[in-house]
Amino acid sequence: MNHQNTTRPFLWGAASAAYQVEGGWRADGRGLSKWDVFTNGERITEKVVGAHHTGNVAINTYDPVQYRNDIALMRDLGLNAYRFSLSWPRILPDGTGAVNTAGLDYYRRFVDDLLAAGIAPIATLYHWDFPAGLFDRGGWHNRDSIDWFRDYAAVVFEALGDRVDTFVTLNEPFIDLFLMDLIAENARSGEREPFAFTSEQYGRQAPGMHNLLLANAAAVGEFRRQGLSGMVGIALPLYPMIPIDGEDAGDIAAAAQLDGVINRWPLDAVLKGTVPDDVVATLGAHNPAFAIPEADRALIAANSVDFIGVNYYAPMFVETDESGPLGMAAGANPDEVKAFNGPVRPEALHGLLLRLRDDYGNPPVIITENGAGFGDIDEVHDGDAIHDPLRTDYLRRHIDAVLKAKAEGADVRGYLVWSLFDNFEWIQGYTRRFGMVHVDFETQTRTPKDSYAFYRDLIAAQP
Numbered sequence: 001m002n003h004q005n006t007t008r009p010f011l012w013g014a015a016s017a018a019y020q021v022e023g024g025w026r027a028d029g030r031g032l033s034k035w036d037v038f039t040n041g042e043r044i045t046e047k048v049v050g051a052h053h054t055g056n057v058a059i060n061t062y063d064p065v066q067y068r069n070d071i072a073l074m075r076d077l078g079l080n081a082y083r084f085s086l087s088w089p090r091i092l093p094d095g096t097g098a099v100n101t102a103g104l105d106y107y108r109r110f111v112d113d114l115l116a117a118g119i120a121p122i123a124t125l126y127h128w129d130f131p132a133g134l135f136d137r138g139g140w141h142n143r144d145s146i147d148w149f150r151d152y153a154a155v156v157f158e159a160l161g162d163r164v165d166t167f168v169t170l171n172e173p174f175i176d177l178f179l180m181d182l183i184a185e186n187a188r189s190g191e192r193e194p195f196a197f198t199s200e201q202y203g204r205q206a207p208g209m210h211n212l213l214l215a216n217a218a219a220v221g222e223f224r225r226q227g228l229s230g231m232v233g234i235a236l237p238l239y240p241m242i243p244i245d246g247e248d249a250g251d252i253a254a255a256a257q258l259d260g261v262i263n264r265w266p267l268d269a270v271l272k273g274t275v276p277d278d279v280v281a282t283l284g285a286h287n288p289a290f291a292i293p294e295a296d297r298a299l300i301a302a303n304s305v306d307f308i309g310v311n312y313y314a315p316m317f318v319e320t321d322e323s324g325p326l327g328m329a330a331g332a333n334p335d336e337v338k339a340f341n342g343p344v345r346p347e348a349l350h351g352l353l354l355r356l357r358d359d360y361g362n363p364p365v366i367i368t369e370n371g372a373g374f375g376d377i378d379e380v381h382d383g384d385a386i387h388d389p390l391r392t393d394y395l396r397r398h399i400d401a402v403l404k405a406k407a408e409g410a411d412v413r414g415y416l417v418w419s420l421f422d423n424f425e426w427i428q429g430y431t432r433r434f435g436m437v438h439v440d441f442e443t444q445t446r447t448p449k450d451s452y453a454f455y456r457d458l459i460a461a462q463p
């Protein structure tokens with residue numbers, strides 16, 4: 001791991017993802033992703049929110065006029081960094097083979113326009129929009145996916161490595177496989193509620209998760225091979241696990257077990273270069289074929305990341321539940337104010353950052369996602385203003401938690417809000433707003449909310 005960029009100013013930014021913002025789903029040679037199929041073919045948003053939403057247009061950032069106006073809002077906000085993702089099928093329409101130069105040209109222009117505005121680009125290579133043709137060949141469950149991803153990463157690093165110095169290989173591998181793909185599978189099969197997962201499904205997804213960690217290692221190795229000077233990392237969904245009953249041995253054990261599966265497994269792999277065998281055994285109990293050969297362990301051991309991207313929203317509250325996957329149930333505590341992604345617990349983010357400091361050698365950390373949506377109660381239109389006090393309070397308290405951990409020695413390098421703009425929220429479509437800027441999805445009109453002014457003033461007040 002290289003700890004370079006220690007003299008770089010703290011990154012104050014925001015984050016997004018290609019399928020959630022770009023639109024232009026058939027423009028200029030772009031190929032299809034699994035999400036184009038999920039929303040246009042299997043229409044899973046109808047199964048979850050009862051409406052047919054797609055990312056075909058999203059918030060139109062594939063349009064250069066649109067994104068240049070958006071960059072002006074970023075500049076006025078005072079951002080010095082912006083995280084976005086690259087659409088794999090926009091660059092490699094079939095996922096492998098021929099490069100779509102129009103797709104690369106779009107990202108080169110976008111990066112150059114960010115740089116011209118004094119905003120550092122943070123490029124995520126994969127944020128769930130797996131090429132549809134490769135998904136049909138097994139996606140991450142096909143061991144060839146490691147080579148597919150390495151070859152894609154090689155194209156990206158060669159094309160953008162001269163102007164992007166912070167790359168994220170993968171966004172939230174666990175959520176991609178153990179939540180979104182399973183929801184799509186359940187919605188498609190109709191055999192159970194979209195969110196009703198089973199231990200067998202968890203066991204079946206485990207090899208795919210291992211392949212994602214191998215793909216990360218392969219991409220890190222390619223980054224090193226190309227001798228690029230920047231930093232490469234991964235963005236993990238990290239959830240502090242809290243037993244519902246802190247006195248109950250079962251709940252305590254369940255929380256520890258889920259911490260192993262969701263947090264410790266990827267953290268050990270990408271930071272320590274090791275694979276926790278207790279987690280392999282937990283998942284292997286539901287998939288006897290799941291094992292980690294020595295050669296895989298060697299690839300992981302040789303390719304640790306330069307920084308860890310922390311996607312934090314909320315802790316999980318865990319209890320034993322024989323009917324749940326791995327014999328547990330996890331989610332938000334029933335009796336408190338909850339944002340869409342869980343309860344408002346900034347202290348859990350503080351504790352998580354101290355855990356990374358103490359248990360993982362104090363790696364460079366970028367908060368690659370943190371933010372909240374609370375529904376219409378927190379999107380109050382008032383003339384030209386839009387009041388979102390709950391989001392503003394959430395951001396204030398979580399930024400305080402980050403700066404507190406930083407003051408206590410955690411090597412935090414940046415904080416990126418999810419998200420600058422309201423956008424396509426996956427299976428919830430356009431029904432969940434996370435933006436500091438309101439988007440009218442019909443007219444594409446942008447309207448800054450109160451949280452935008454809060455974040456602008458906070459950034460301006462930084463030493």
Ligand code: GCO
Pocket residue numbers: 017020171172175237311341369418425426434
């Ligand atoms: C995630 C994804 C984002 C979501 C965001 C809000 O963390 O699930 O990275 O794409 O849109 O987190 O739920």
